[in-house]
Amino acid sequence: MFNANPAAANQRVEDRSILLEFWHYFKQNKGAVLGLAVFVLIVLTALFADFIAPFHYDVTLSELRKLPPAFQSGGDARFWLGTDAIGRDILSRLIYGARYSLFIGLVVVIISMILGVIFGLISGFLGGPVDTLIMRVMDIILSIPSILLALTIIAILQQGIFSAIVAIAVIYQPHFVRLTRAAVLAEKNREYVIASRLAGAGRLRLMIKTILPNCMAPIIVQGTLSFSNAILDIAALGFLGQGVQPPNPEWGTMLAEAREFITSAWWIVTFPGLAILITVLAINLVGDGLRDALDPKMKRS
């Protein structure tokens, strides 16, 4: 195909070759590929929950309470993973629940990443008192144990998804600030940056177009790590009754409701936690693979 803009075409070819190289290293890690496959599956399940789930998460069949899973004697083939204490299909609730974990995790990572990168760029680039102030504030946030800080923020803002998102984003943002700042400090005096400055690039351009793309690798790895941790934290807050409120089918909230059935109905307790574990494990596997593929020190070329 005829291309009117050879520079843009070159750029595209280059982008593709970077992606191919990345994939070449990523796929050598079998665990990471498996994790990615499972993660994609979970994302698709969450997106198409309306079509996949046998029931809506709110459908209550009160005559079919605490039904064991289909594979156990006394189970019903319509309810693969059994029903909960008031007769809702557990599998359907887990499928819808994926939406909460993935959505909240994603929003948390986006907010904390954007804020963290902005503060990190400012801190590393300007230095001086601004740098000291920002880093001190981050030190303070990091010195407070994460769940306690989240609980405190929720106690002030009142319960709910919004408070939980704000709380977890505040906790994770210092990691991005530190990483970005360290990367900026390492890159700031490199020749390509000086060249760009001599060519007349303004501060904003230097920060965002020149330096930032070269700091992205550790930030992306931290992003996946924060994503899995955010899912754990949101579930923990739900479990403590301070996150997503029932009857919404968030996995941690489901576990909180399941606690009293540890003596009578193992499936109500087991499956929501298994969903959390599998999701977090898949993301962590991907994170490990990303780290190996993006870290030039680990490449054996």
Add this chain to the structure above:
Amino acid sequence: MLRYIFGKLLYLVPTFLGITIVAFGMIRLLPGDPVIMLAGERGVTPERHAELLAMLGMDKPIWEQYFIYVWNLLHGDFGISFSSKESVLTEFFARFPATLELGLCAMIIAVIVGIPVGVFAAIKRGSWFDQVSMTGALVGYSMPIFWWGLLLIMLFSVFLNLTPVSGRIDLLYFFDTPTGFMLIDSWLSGEKGAFASAVSHLILPSVVLSTIPLAVIARQTRSAMLEVLNEDYVRTARAKGLSPWRVIGLHTLRNALIPVVTTIGLQVSVIITGAVLTENIFSWPGIGKWMVDAVWRRDYFVIQGGLILICVNVMIVNLLVDVLYALINPRIRYS
């Protein structure tokens, strides 16, 4: 060395002040009338309202309120719990030993299991032991521990009937608790079976709480060992004909443990976060449960005071870790 410690201590002052600002600001950020939110009295007369406001110290300019607040903190006045009417500091110290006991046990498990596992995984790199233990570590690292606790209760307490479900000791034992550590107190009491009861109550919560630190320490030890095993001095030690145990114990492990000490220090915050969840599952009467209960009751002075006291503890432990780190790594001390 003293200068190093002093420098680290000075560094803590602004962090401490920052945390007091967070805790102080938290109460002021509460929406609504502070008299309703903090004193819990509704529909009062304007005179009573003014009186309560003065009692809360909220009738003064905000900077003065802050200075009074910090002044009180430094004198050990962390406010009064609004549900129990007891001093926050008293409540904290009544519960702190329970959490310390649980946290220490968890940390000991994590270290005495995690480090050997990491070392052997590194020595036998690629073996089945390496693969199984590192897969296990990844699972442990990804574990929602509140669910893990429930699973263990289902298995060991409900199904196998081996361990108790909650609390620190069976209710049939009564004895003085001079130290607050149930293991020591039950031992000292001399009552038959009391110590065994305390141990059986402690096992499951400690295992649950140790899960994530254990996984992190094992992973970190393995990668630190692998890095050191490739160093020239290790090859030299081997070439000299030293026994493999000597090479690993003396030349490799000592250097590999330096980054692991930092990792262990970082787990203190993880342990406290974990304690909040673990204590809730096992009804363990420590500060984690205390804080969550306070959040449920919206007992703001407990939340505020507890936050500061816990952070101070984390800061002290981190200081100790820094000092330990400088002791074993002379490069830090002299830089």
